[in-house]
Amino acid sequence: MTTNETSAAKDASISNIQAFNEQDVIIKGWLHNKRSSGNIHFLLVRDGSGTIQCIVEKKKVPENVFKIFDELTQESSLIVTGKVRKEPRSPIGYEISVSNIEIVHIAQPFPITPKEHGTAFLMDNRHLWLRSSKQRAILKIRHTIVMAIYDYFNSREFVLINTPILTANAVEGTTSLFEVDFFGEKAYLSQSGQLYVEAACMAFKNVYTFGPTFRAEKSKTRKHLNEFWMVEPEMAFGTLDDVFTHEEGLIMHLVNEVLSKNQDDLAVLERNTDVLKKIQPPFPRIAYSDAIVTLQKKGSPIKWGDDLGADEETLLAQDYDTPLFVHRYPKAMTSFYMVPDPEDDRLTMNVDLLGPEGYGEIIGGGSERISSLELLEQRIEEHKLPRHVFEWYLDLRRYGSVPHCGFGMGLERAVAWLSGASHVRETIPFPRMYYRLTP
Amino acid sequence: MTTNETSAAKDASISNIQAFNEQDVIIKGWLHNKRSSGNIHFLLVRDGSGTIQCIVEKKKVPENVFKIFDELTQESSLIVTGKVRKEPRSPIGYEISVSNIEIVHIAQPFPITPKEHGTAFLMDNRHLWLRSSKQRAILKIRHTIVMAIYDYFNSREFVLINTPILTANAVEGTTSLFEVDFFGEKAYLSQSGQLYVEAACMAFKNVYTFGPTFRAEKSKTRKHLNEFWMVEPEMAFGTLDDVFTHEEGLIMHLVNEVLSKNQDDLAVLERNTDVLKKIQPPFPRIAYSDAIVTLQKKGSPIKWGDDLGADEETLLAQDYDTPLFVHRYPKAMTSFYMVPDPEDDRLTMNVDLLGPEGYGEIIGGGSERISSLELLEQRIEEHKLPRHVFEWYLDLRRYGSVPHCGFGMGLERAVAWLSGASHVRETIPFPRMYYRLTP
Numbered sequence: 121m122t123t124n125e126t127s128a129a130k131d132a133s134i135s136n137i138q139a140f141n142e143q144d145v146i147i148k149g150w151l152h153n154k155r156s157s158g159n160i161h162f163l164l165v166r167d168g169s170g171t172i173q174c175i176v177e178k179k180k181v182p183e184n185v186f187k188i189f190d191e192l193t194q195e196s197s198l199i200v201t202g203k204v205r206k207e208p209r210s211p212i213g214y215e216i217s218v219s220n221i222e223i224v225h226i227a228q229p230f231p232i233t234p235k236e237h238g239t240a241f242l243m244d245n246r247h248l249w250l251r252s253s254k255q256r257a258i259l260k261i262r263h264t265i266v267m268a269i270y271d272y273f274n275s276r277e278f279v280l281i282n283t284p285i286l287t288a289n290a291v292e293g294t295t296s297l298f299e300v301d302f303f304g305e306k307a308y309l310s311q312s313g314q315l316y317v318e319a320a321c322m323a324f325k326n327v328y329t330f331g332p333t334f335r336a337e338k339s340k341t342r343k344h345l346n347e348f349w350m351v352e353p354e355m356a357f358g359t360l361d362d363v364f365t366h367e368e369g370l371i372m373h374l375v376n377e378v379l380s381k382n383q384d385d386l387a388v389l390e391r392n393t394d395v396l397k398k399i400q401p402p403f404p405r406i407a408y409s410d411a412i413v414t415l416q417k418k419g420s421p422i423k424w425g426d427d428l429g430a431d432e433e434t435l436l437a438q439d440y441d442t443p444l445f446v447h448r449y450p451k452a453m454t455s456f457y458m459v460p461d462p463e464d465d466r467l468t469m470n471v472d473l474l475g476p477e478g479y480g481e482i483i484g485g486g487s488e489r490i491s492s493l494e495l496l497e498q499r500i501e502e503h504k505l506p507r508h509v510f511e512w513y514l515d516l517r518r519y520g521s522v523p524h525c526g527f528g529m530g531l532e533r534a535v536a537w538l539s540g541a542s543h544v545r546e547t548i549p550f551p552r553m554y555y556r557l558t559p
Numbered sequence: 560m561t562t563n564e565t566s567a568a569k570d571a572s573i574s575n576i577q578a579f580n581e582q583d584v585i586i587k588g589w590l591h592n593k594r595s596s597g598n599i600h601f602l603l604v605r606d607g608s609g610t611i612q613c614i615v616e617k618k619k620v621p622e623n624v625f626k627i628f629d630e631l632t633q634e635s636s637l638i639v640t641g642k643v644r645k646e647p648r649s650p651i652g653y654e655i656s657v658s659n660i661e662i663v664h665i666a667q668p669f670p671i672t673p674k675e676h677g678t679a680f681l682m683d684n685r686h687l688w689l690r691s692s693k694q695r696a697i698l699k700i701r702h703t704i705v706m707a708i709y710d711y712f713n714s715r716e717f718v719l720i721n722t723p724i725l726t727a728n729a730v731e732g733t734t735s736l737f738e739v740d741f742f743g744e745k746a747y748l749s750q751s752g753q754l755y756v757e758a759a760c761m762a763f764k765n766v767y768t769f770g771p772t773f774r775a776e777k778s779k780t781r782k783h784l785n786e787f788w789m790v791e792p793e794m795a796f797g798t799l800d801d802v803f804t805h806e807e808g809l810i811m812h813l814v815n816e817v818l819s820k821n822q823d824d825l826a827v828l829e830r831n832t833d834v835l836k837k838i839q840p841p842f843p844r845i846a847y848s849d850a851i852v853t854l855q856k857k858g859s860p861i862k863w864g865d866d867l868g869a870d871e872e873t874l875l876a877q878d879y880d881t882p883l884f885v886h887r888y889p890k891a892m893t894s895f896y897m898v899p900d901p902e903d904d905r906l907t908m909n910v911d912l913l914g915p916e917g918y919g920e921i922i923g924g925g926s927e928r929i930s931s932l933e934l935l936e937q938r939i940e941e942h943k944l945p946r947h948v949f950e951w952y953l954d955l956r957r958y959g960s961v962p963h964c965g966f967g968m969g970l971e972r973a974v975a976w977l978s979g980a981s982h983v984r985e986t987i988p989f990p991r992m993y994y995r996l997t998p
Contacts, residue, residue, distance in 0.1 A: 148961070168760070168763045168765070195959040224962075227958040247758035250758060256762055266719055267719075277574070284989045285724065285748075286773075287996075288997045322689075322690060323689040332721075332770060334725075513686075519634045522636045549720045549721060549723075549759060557744055
């Protein structure tokens with residue numbers, strides 16, 4: 121800041137640049153790209169909130185400033201001072217006429233260049249890949265979805281109950297658990313906060329947990345992470361109808377929030393927003409038993425009693441523009457705590473929600489929970505679960521047991537679907553997968 | 560629902576009971592307490608949103624309904640139908656004149672009775688203890704504080720970056736880390752998301768992470784948990800001034816939100832709100848070196864170079880009604896990534912925030928981060944840290960390095976302070992401590 125002209129310049133964000141039209145501003149950021157026509161240099165500068173073109177004219181700046189262009193490498197950090205000007209050809213409507221440039225740091229040759237890179241390479245450089253426009257767009261959509269989840273439940277008087285990561289009990293068997301030595305005791309990283317929100321809903325009526333969960337699966341599909349975020353609401357005195365209502369309500373809120381807050385990001389990702397705009401309630405509902413018949417008519421070899429795999433989910437969902445509820449699965453393939461269907465004891469009062477466009481299950485675990493002590497004890501035995509670690513959970517059926525229900529939505533699958541990402545690994549800042557613990 | 564009168568009754572929440580004055584409602588909940596004057600029974604019913612007195616008059620209900628009183632045990636679940644009536648003597652201004660009671664489940668003798676219980680017993684029954692009014696009040700204050708944290712950063716355009724729990728690198732040495740077998744690789748549960756938000760702030764400028772963190776410490780103080788939530792903002796191009804500004808701004812927002820949204824809960828906890836109302840910015844700032852002199856004048860045997868323990872923190876903070884900043888600690892007791900004070904190389908550009916009322920450190924880790932590659936490499940060597948796991952972190956100093964800063968606030972200590980809880984174990988739904996992994 122050596123001249124009177126620039127000393128009056130104000131710090132500005134590119135996302136808010138229109139507020140500074142015809143004013144002198146200071147932008148602190150990184151060089152995304154540069155080109156020159158000889159007497160005019162064009163710097164594309166990114167400040168984290170957006171990207172803007174900065175024009176450096178030879179006749180308008182001191183020679184030493186004009187020459188800085190030659191030194192600047194991709195991702196070099198710099199402080200640009202200049203006047204904001206309207207520019208109809210700019211994607212953001214403005215550009216900056218530069219009066220000064222200050223170099224903060226000249227970057228070594230940046231590994232991620234505008235050319236194509238393989239996924240393994242990009243994942244090895246995830247800490248740098250985050251700077252690219254598509255990755256930033258996906259994570260901004262993730263931010264919107266996280267806040268929309270909190271907003272949905274808070275505005276309906278659900279109380280947030282952060283459930284523990286370190287647990288002594290395994291909800292769905294120990295085969296897919298990460299084990300931790302907890303001062304000599306065996307502990308496991310939580311796969312689900314459900315048992316805990318069941319306890320809490322007896323205190324607060326409607327509650328939810330929202331945080332990291334873990335599955336030690338060696339899956340290498342585009343839908344699996346070993347560490348992912350999950351939201352799990354639980355409602356005392358709730359029934360399967362409440363599960364349908366809130367799954368549908370939550371999804372509609374997420375769709376509407378992303379469409380209204382992330383237009384620019386969806387555009388960067390070239391996401392087809394028409395398919396998102398078509399999503400309207402009510403979502404269709406199909407019983408598992410009917411789904412099997414439908415699948416068989418479509419040529420699937422599936423039989424009653426088989427689980428729905430990714431192919432069957434896609435086959436079923438492709439008839440609909442909206443997500444599809446599949447309810448009342450056979451008891452043999454559902455969790456031990458789920459209520460049997462009073463009209464058909466072979467079935468469970470449960471529901472999964474399948475996304476459109478082949479995204480598969482986006483909400484799972486939806487069900488009424490067993491409130492009878494005797495039945496729950498029997499199911500724990502049938503599932504060969506270690507009874508002693510469930511004593512506290514059984515207590516909930518000893519002291520004022522009530523019907524209750526809930527479900528679980530994995531955050532990353534919802535982000536993948538709404539942003540159109542082809543793999544969940546791009547929907548979390550630092551993914552953890554089989555053979556991927558760094559960076 | 561057998562009579563015409565009750566068939567028109569609407570589901571209601573006790574928290575919103577004033578909207579149903581003189582109307583017939585259905586309340587689903589649990590019996591908190593009961594008493595009788597012979598011809599009139601008084602049921603104190605809790606529905607998760609609040610507690611209301613329900614009056615059962617012998618002359619107004621069928622005999623079988625009147626007799627249900629005898630069966631009802633503490634925490635039995637029930638559905639009460641009746642008319643909402645204004646009652647000036649009620650703490651909530653209303654009571655219910657009962658027309659019907661339906662038993663859902665008769666509770667076995669509830670372990671937590673109105674008499675006093677020891678902490679170990681209450682912690683063993685944490686899943687049931689959550690139903691008590693004080694525990695509910697603390698967790699509702701926690702809910703407010705969590706949302707106020709999101710709100711503070713979101714409204715200032717910080718992007719939420721959920722950092723991983725499973726990590727290959729240890730920020731502050733491996734002695735206090737929980738180890739996990741990650742498919743044959745050694746992984747650790749994250750103590751801090753800081754290194755990751757440093758990477759992300761180069762992509763988004765202002766970011767924060769907010770989630771569970773872990774310390775495998777065998778501490779048994781009232782300030783320690785092995786699993787706790789932490790919020791860690793990070794600001795590209797930020798300096799120590801920004802740390803002061805946002806720590807103060809965040810704390811003021813939390814204080815104001817709790818005072819405005821949790822009046823009832825603060826009353827249940829008998830929290831002295833006058834001390835909270837006195838908290839106003841700016842918070843006083845004292846340099847570490849001056850703090851040592853002050854402590855010595857107060858009779859402490861502390862010497863320059865010693866760390867501040869809990870006693871010293873209390874001694875220092877007791878002169879103030881507001882939190883107190885202590886800044887520029889000796890380099891030897893600060894983290895390897897913190898910037899040396901340009902005016903005194905023995906010191907660091909860092910700050911801690913001490914709470915009033917003896918609550919000790921409520922925000923830590925505040926500092927400018929080293930942006931020089933050479934200096935950071937040197938510090939990693941001095942701290943004997945395994946260089947190879949920090950290569951990606953060093954990359955941030957290779958590609959457009961910028962000055963940046965951040966801090967970390969442990970959620971539970973903030974909740975303990977604002978709610979007046981005597982121990983952090985009551986500020987999290989299911990605490991994890993040395994010898995405490997269940998329920």
